[in-house]
Amino acid sequence: MALPIFASDALSSVAYAPQELLMILLTGGLAFLAFSPWIAAAVVVLLIVVVVSYRQLIKAYPSGGGDYEVARTNLGEVPGVVVASALLVDYVLTVAVSVSSGVDNIISALPFLAPGRVELAVAFVVLIVIVNLRGVREASLVFAIPTYVFIGSVVVMIAVGLFQTAIGDPPVASSAEFAVQAEDLTQAAVILLVLRAFSSGCSALTGVEAVSNGVPAFRKPKVRNAQTTLALMGGIAILLFSGLTALALISGVHYAENPCSLVGFDCETAVQPSLMAQVAAATFGMGSIPFYVIQAATACVLLLAANTAFNGFPLLGSVLARDGYAPKALNTRGDRLVYSNGMIILGIVAIGVIVIYQANLTTLIQLYIIGVFVSFSLGQLGMVRHWRRMLRETTRVEARRDARAGAERAGAVKGLIINSVGATLTVFVLAIVTITKFTHGAWLVFLAIPILATLMIGVNRYYRDVEHEIEMTDDVHFGSAGDVALILVNRLQKPVAKAIDYALAAKHDKTLAVHVAVTKEEAEAIQAEWESHRMPIPLIIIESPYRTYAGPVAEFITQYRAKHGSTVVTVYLPQYIVGHWWESLLHNRRARRIGQQLMLVHGVTITLVPWLLDSSELIYGRRSRPLPGQERAGRPFEPDPVSSVPIVERSSLERPDDL
Template sequence: MFNLTAVLKRLVIGRALRSDELGETLLPKRLALPIFASDPLSSVAYATQEILLVLTVGGLAYLHFTPWIAAAVVLLMAVVVLSYRQVVHAYPSGGGSYAVATTNLGESAGLVVAAALMVDYVMTVAVSVASGVDNIISAIPSLADHRVAMALAFVALLTAVNLRGVRESGRAFAAPTYLFIAGVLIMCGTGLVRYLLGDAPVAETAQYGIKPEPGEADLLGLALVMLVLRAFSSGCTALTGVEAISNGVPAFRKPKARNAATTLAAMGLIAIAMFAGVTTLAIVAKVHIAADSCDLIGLPDCANYTQRTVIAQLAAAVFAGDHSFGFYYVQAVTALVLILAANTAFNGFPLLASILAQHRYLPRQLHNRGDRLAFSNGILALALVAGALLWAYKANVTSLIHLYILGVFTSFTLSQTGMVRHWNRELRTERDPGLRRRHQTARIINATGAAITCLVLVIVLLTKFTQGAWLAVVAAVVLWVTMRAIRRHYDSTAAELAVTEPKGALAPPSRVFAIVLVSTLHKPTLRALAYARAFRPDRLEALTVAVDRDSTAELQRQWEEFGIDVPLKVVDSPYREITSAVMVYVRSIVRESPRDVIAVFIPEYVVGHWWENILHNHSALWLKSRLLFTPGVTVTSVPWQLSSSAAADHPAARAPGAVRRGEPTGRFKRR
């Protein structure tokens, strides 16, 4: 069993890497782009669609706002990319928004950023995978009934690939990302050239009108403004994942900051070109899409019609049909890159969690690297939470999207505000004129970014809060409170364990009272007695609990017959409760001699096969757990290896995680 587990583990994640091989896992720019930028690059596959879905609640009348909304998103994206380039240069040690906010705005602000980002990373996985499944279903509608199962399977696949290490995941994801970029740019370029030549592509839904939602047909004033703002906030999903590069600077090859900034700039330019191209082409091709297919006027059998995504409709229109090579190519790479876009979160979340764990805001296990030098515990935690969300929301993009991007703009706003304070502090001490000009320019960029992203955050809150974004707010608040509580626990534990008087702590106890638990007189019992003697305690006795009178009498007879010179203490238990009887006796000794150390020795035997554990009781764990909570008591297990435990010498038993479980002897059962 252990051998099979070890083999499967190596097949999934590969051979274990030495700690000194960490440098070999650092990323060149060509691999860093698909790893850290696949999320914002792939967002163009659904950002335009989300804008159109909001505007069409009032029918076709409001689609003329689309280019203006898209232009605002492009401007925002440019400002955010420029702002984060300043973060990368100023904080090359990683941590991104969290590091900036903590250093410049304080601990609480830093935790707000961390909580918001962690929630958003989870949403990145859920939305990206769900959107990728949507595009697969657009190409193969018969798979619609298997949406959730497909989504969960893709999350499991991403988890396995990321457990193999950052560099290997980059190699796996590089080709699909670059193929997606090429496919979308070729599609947009071909479509726009056809438009300029007078042969504009026409979407399959261009012939259908859209029935307005009740009360949404003739919006004026504030209602119209709110609709446009809601469409803008949905389009801002194109900015998700931009901060991942600033969080992952330590994963880049040297010079880390310059390589990360170059990758960030390349990502920004490509994402802007792709988003602008898809949106322009959607307007040219007259793509019409609605939340409910039956809102499309003139569509026959709407109840059984599965709407295709905007990307799918554009690919079919540009490449002359949904059976062309171009259509299937774009759909395949779009679906693939949307699923792989979750990899941005699989790299950003564990890195951020590791930093938080190092600062004692999350469990320390999240700071540990696995066999492949990846933060395995963070990867598994992200996969579990994202999988639960996909299952709860049935992998529906429209339902999940409302929980999205709130965290992104929270971190954007606080980090850019923190950067303004950073540059103010630098300018107070910098005297070089050239550097002062650079710092002033950077401050203007970050101040602009802070103002714009703060405005967008307010818009997102106003337009999405009641539609489900409140859940993301609640999750972030709960996470913030939890991280504060974890830090308080670690701080109080450290204070309690701190050495203030070394000489006093090293002083030996007044006496050592050793107790050997006995149920049957056999070899493990004798070994435990011999082991306890080796400690030369001031007092040594054996302890048994009288559950069955005949068995106890037989034990006493054997004790005298063998001439064992250790007193045998018999504790009565009229209700056959062994654990409680032992605890009462031990605590009574502690009360009588509070300055003494009570050393309890538990004889137990070790089995060699997993199935043998099923056949034996597990009372050692229960007894130890009870005794360990008693002040002044130490617990020692004295193992006796059975012949089957020779299997422990097998290589599989020495694999990480392979442990031979010790079993207590006789009738020390959990009651």
């Protein structure tokens, strides 16, 4: 089960890596395809080195932190957040590239869907988000079947194609008859073209790090099982990549970045099939059952690779939030125990990328592997420093005396050699990828990674400052000079009466009602109504000719505390609870705005007193109050006579400064 869970990204990349490699070479003409076996061999060597290097990383860091943990522990904070930024960008592009490639293979089998390419890709992303938010188990058999069907069908196709070639009847692709309008290239341009083809072929390495990030999910012995899964993934990826590249060359697949450069191809009405579709059609025949099986399996495993990113991105986001480099909301699980905030963010950003680049696989590939090799390189450099530190801690003398220390030192020497080779190659490839893809759109990734890293460091500094500010010290004093409650009154209504009753039940030292009057007539009206209903607490009238509410109340509280000392002031704000979304647009929500402003005043606490309108039964399943004629036990908004205080005289109502 580990292979489909952690290796679907790496295995699915063989569906587009050979295609992009041959496509770049075809820019220079058919003769340049002669370079493809050597370039494919270089990609295979690099894949072997990376797989072997990550086996050492799994052994040294089985906690599941992957390149982020290695870089942060051994290289410092800045390299760590750079790796994290690169991985976040890589996860976004994994979704965009995998879904776009999956849609490309679907359209290759069903060309009539070509006009809705972008809409289809967006729909798949939305579907994956919904499925993950529902908390579907990743280890489900539903996820394993497409991966093994893909592996099995492609292996059978490679075997059949090579057998046909051996008996003298090689498969012939539908594009083999098309010539190519090649570009005139200088010697330097030829070298750059070959290097660019190599960097596109290196997209076959994406997803290799997924196993190192998921070591804790394995059964015991975790390290050995993870290393075995990584080795199997590497071996299968090499087999599929090499076999597809060989079959594409044998069958004469001509896949161009611009289909109109294929001489004889009707680029206006016809759809250029993917390399996988052309090889499958050449081997089994267009429209045959094996052809549709391969196309369906390829599309499914590519969508599964996108689903893998929806597990990696939220998990990395939660780790960054735990370490203080991302908002705490990313470390919050939803009702399905998944990191729903991270999934939603990933889905929105991936959809934006797909729409901007119109689900064009070739354009997206130019952005893709930058982040991969940034994390590869820094992770391997971190492992080199890790092994060197172990060698310093384990001296030669100790190794001679203690067999265990000797084994540890030998393992450190072996790991240092392997990861040094891995670091050298990945840094070299990163330089190649940067040079060849920078002007083709990769500059956006180089812009995004530093921005994300800077934001992460800024978030960490913010959390650190807040933690320092709220840290408990011995000079904290308890006890206040008094406790007063203020009920803000706009009009005398049942929600206000309920707030008064709550305040009286809390038994504050003093309970006052405050009305902010913008006109003299309004003040006189509320005074008369207050007296006619014989309300049990004093009413304070504060004039506000400029029609502001929070400011006059804040000034009153400040003056009150200046006169009476460090009094705790509790402000009660009645607030409507509605059941329809449109009802919130019909209320001015003044209580919430006033509360947010009063919270900036020292010594003030805010208490929101909910008044459930009848429509709130949509939320709570009951009415806030009975229908006419119905009885109910208790009237929570009616004042308790025992807690009541005498009504003050009118003269006192008009002079709040006397309080």
